Amino acid sequence: MSYQSTLTSPTRAQRTRRRTDSYDNIEPLFTELAELDTDDPHRVALRKELISRCLPLAEHIARKFAGRGENFDDLLQIARVGMVAAVDRFDPDHGASFLAFAVPTIMGEVRRHFRDHTWSVRVPRRLKEIQQTIVPAMDRLSQRLGRTPTAAEIAEELGVDLVEVTQALIARNGYRTSSIDAYTGGDSEYAPTSLLDTLGAEQSEFRTVEDCLVVKPLIAALPERDRQVLMMRFFESQSQIQIAESLGVSQMQVSRILARLLSSLREQASRD
Incomplete structure (x- = not known):
């Protein structure tokens, strides 16, 4: 290997240090990626390295959406899809940092998944979008007020109409449905019963x-x-x-x- 190629080819130690650097120093790698031809083996390897380095970011964002009724592994997969899209679409020439571009891109992918694929009944898109902002708003208001906020206070916090907030709160009941065959508990003799067993007969x-x-x-x-x-x-x-x-x-x-x-x-x- 020549001296010149040693200067231009990153060593294993340099590659290792890149993985441990913060995302603030990742933009030069994207500049290098953009200068390589699409069929260049070095480009394929560099893209794979960038994706590998950004995996913790996808996991961090997926955890922010955990506890909302979706399996974490599914959320992680969706977040990684958004992360790969961010890696492929980021343009360092625009001047923005990669984090500033990647975070909303990944979060948008996860939010679209919640909006389009996790509702048990059909709910208008506008109400889905408002419903996604209600929980963070309620957390902020609860800390600020020291109590559970009212629908009017949530509407004012989000800057949306009170009727829309009320409808979104009601629509949350349609996010998950319960099977009528699922066991709900026992009767006086502790025998398991299903929800179907507790329903009344059809009235003519x-x-x-x-x-x-x-x-x-x-x-x-x-x-x-x-x-x-x-x-x-x-x-x-x-x-x-x-x-x-x-x-x-x-x-x-x-x-x-x-x-x-x-x-x-x-x-x-x-x-x-």
Whole structure:
């Protein structure tokens, strides 16, 4: 090996010292990386070294999001994906430090994972974003106030509308759902029971209530005479002959009116 190549090729000791340096001194390595061709073996090795050196940063950020219902290994994997993206996208010519670029990049990757993949029910994106900022805001306010903050105080701290904060707090209930087959405890004899065993039987009256709620606005929109015929037949329990006598028409006409109305209401209710 020539003297010149010794100067230009980092020694093992130099590489080792690089791994232990702070991230504040990592930018020259990115400058060196940018000057190498994509198919240069030295570039591949240097990129691998940068990724290896930044692994502790990804783990540190993953731990900041631990305890929110996600497996830590999954969070670590997501954080490492964000870290690799930061290594590949960082441009030292822009003048910013690598840390200033990498930290929001990695945290953004983890936050997107929480926003898009960890909700058990569909929640609007805006509420997901607000919900992610609520816990840190509550921690700050609890330390400052010495008590649990109100929704209005959280809204003021975040600079968002109170209604949105309230909706986000309610939406937190949809982050995780419980299986109805999961055991919830025991009865008086300490026998394990599932949530399904504690649920009541289906009430037939619920369907009747639902049907009434659907049909009520449709009936209200009917002409006065049609609405009167329905009221007399189904709410006052009058026969078709009695209705015909009250309206001064034939029983056949009442029968046709009822058939037409029921068919129309059934079609509209099914469509709605």
